[in-house]
Amino acid sequence: MWLGSEFNDGAARFSPDKRFVAYVSDSTGEPEVWIRPFPGPGAPVRVSQGGGAREPTWSSDGSELYFQAGPRMMAVQVLRTNPTVQLSTQRELFSGGFMAYQPMVPRTYDVLPDGRFVMVQLEGNIESRREIAVVLNWTEELKRLVPTK
Secondary structure, rough: OOOOOOEEEEEEEEEEOOHHHHHHHEOOOOOOOEEEEEOOOOOOOOOOOOOOOEEEEEOOOOOOOEEEEEOOEEEEEEEEEEOOEOOOOEEEEEEEEOOOOOOOOOOOEEEOOOOEEEEOOOOOHHHHOOOOOOOOHHHHHHHHOOOOO
């Protein structure tokens, strides 16, 4: 990881203006989301509270930071970044119905520019599902199903 610390740091995501980076670190003993100026200087600011926080993602304008905390999708508002980062209290946006953080899955959600979430949805027991459907030439199939003039 770019920090070079003795902790497990990862899942780094740059703010839209590239002045800050949000990341996950277990420096407190539990995974938490942090923000720090990039490339520096500046101390990290803890975003999440309570452990288990994963997958930080910025809103398109950098005014909010989203992250998962188990089955809950959380958010904080970025209130100020100059001279130091100030954040609102974390709040729950919604809970359940989507795939929570999985160590072997690179990302389980993203946020569109208009603020809508795109998420991997759960259907049944994730542990019992071991199949992947690969669709080749999907654009041709789409043209067949939705013809255009």
